[in-house]
Amino acid sequence: MATLSEAYRDNPIDLQHIIPLDFDSVHELPDSHTWSDHVNNLYLEKYTYLKHTPMDEESSVPIIDLSAPNVVELVGNACETWGMFHVVNHGVSSILVDDVESHAQQLFSLPTQHKLKALRAPDGATGYGVARISPFFSKLMWHEGFTIMGSIVEHAKELWPHDYEDFCNVMDNYQKKMKSLAYQIMLLILKFLDITKEGEEEMISTSSIYECEGALQLNSYPCCPDPNRAIGLAPHTDSLLLTILHQSETKGLQIHRNGVGWVAVPPVSGALVVNIGDLFHILSNGRFPTVYHRAVPNQDAHRISVAYFYGPPADTIVGPLNKLPCPRYRSLTVKEYISLKNKHLENALSLIKF
Numbered sequence: 001m002a003t004l005s006e007a008y009r010d011n012p013i014d015l016q017h018i019i020p021l022d023f024d025s026v027h028e029l030p031d032s033h034t035w036s037d038h039v040n041n042l043y044l045e046k047y048t049y050l051k052h053t054p055m056d057e058e059s060s061v062p063i064i065d066l067s068a069p070n071v072v073e074l075v076g077n078a079c080e081t082w083g084m085f086h087v088v089n090h091g092v093s094s095i096l097v098d099d100v101e102s103h104a105q106q107l108f109s110l111p112t113q114h115k116l117k118a119l120r121a122p123d124g125a126t127g128y129g130v131a132r133i134s135p136f137f138s139k140l141m142w143h144e145g146f147t148i149m150g151s152i153v154e155h156a157k158e159l160w161p162h163d164y165e166d167f168c169n170v171m172d173n174y175q176k177k178m179k180s181l182a183y184q185i186m187l188l189i190l191k192f193l194d195i196t197k198e199g200e201e202e203m204i205s206t207s208s209i210y211e212c213e214g215a216l217q218l219n220s221y222p223c224c225p226d227p228n229r230a231i232g233l234a235p236h237t238d239s240l241l242l243t244i245l246h247q248s249e250t251k252g253l254q255i256h257r258n259g260v261g262w263v264a265v266p267p268v269s270g271a272l273v274v275n276i277g278d279l280f281h282i283l284s285n286g287r288f289p290t291v292y293h294r295a296v297p298n299q300d301a302h303r304i305s306v307a308y309f310y311g312p313p314a315d316t317i318v319g320p321l322n323k324l325p326c327p328r329y330r331s332l333t334v335k336e337y338i339s340l341k342n343k344h345l346e347n348a349l350s351l352i353k354f
């Protein structure tokens with residue numbers, strides 16, 4: 001995917017922020033992964049960070065049937081109030097989803113030295129490594145990932161020299177399904193905002209959003225000896241338009257709700273989780289919140305999740321849709337926004353605010 005790979009090429013990171021921990025060899029939480037020092041706590045406090053037991057809330061992330069007659073309204077309302085929803089009846093076969101999960105499981109079960117053969121290059125996009133947001137934190141996360149952007153044949157060959165095709169085919173197939181599901185959901189959201197592809201006044205700045213591409217992120221959170229002092233994936237927002245997440249049966253995803261704190265988003269059988277990313281927040285002129293979320297590790301269960309990030313080509317200009325009055329954000333290219341995010345993480349949005 002041009003957008004992200006280009007931005008990553010321009011912002012190489014050093015190996016210490018690429019190589020994951022050898023999880024098989026540690027039986028206690030190492031200091032490098034213990035999130036309880038002063039600096040991190042200051043940052044974490046505002047998110048009641050280490051309280052892994054989220055507060056109860058009356059309502060929870062809505063579950064939306066994509067075949068419901070009022071699906072536009074359901075999706076739009078969920079985007080406004082939660083910035084996140086589950087979808088069922090999404091048309092992606094559970095066999096394929098299970099297949100992706102089991103291939104991810106197979107990858108992360110390889111011995112560490114073997115996985116390192118497919119390590120992401122410092123200026124690369126695809127491959128095995130720690131989370132992209134890692135350099136922003138002084139502690140490391142209880143997480144290992146495998147990013148897929150464009151062809152993964154070379155990396156897959158490193159992992160399974162004689163048997164790489166199956167992995168590549170499953171991931172390709174899943175990405176195709178995700179791409180069309182993401183497109184379908186994007187159209188529903190645009191319809192809610194009263195934007196149609198034919199709407200002339202919108203075509204100039206946003207026509208490329210009809211040519212979005214995606215990237216796939218396989219996440220692994222091994223069993224953690226001390227989950228209350230560790231974090232799987234630190235709080236962040238996703239940068240692109242929207243994300244479609246499959247989480248295995250193991251809990252771990254949480255979102256931050258203003259005035260409430262961290263709320264668990266437990267897996268719903270057969271459902272995929274959709275969340276708004278920064279770019280849709282900008283397009284909607286702030287009407288849809290971009291969701292702060294994090295993942296926490298478990299003591300007794302290894303968790304896998306698969307995130308599909310969907311966004312427009314690098315040179316697309318994004319800004320609040322023309323129809324929406326009083327723009328709160330300045331327009332910029334997707335590439336420019338990704339670079340800002342790579343440098344400033346959560347402050348990127350405030351830097352483009354009027």
Ligand SMILES: O=C(O)CCC(=O)C(=O)O
Pocket residue numbers: 217219233238245247252253293294295304305307
């Ligand atoms: O593992 C999860 O539930 C969240 C993953 C995630 O937020 C991401 O990959 O951006």
Ligand SMILES: [Fe+2]
Pocket residue numbers: 236237238293307
């Ligand atoms: Fe995320």
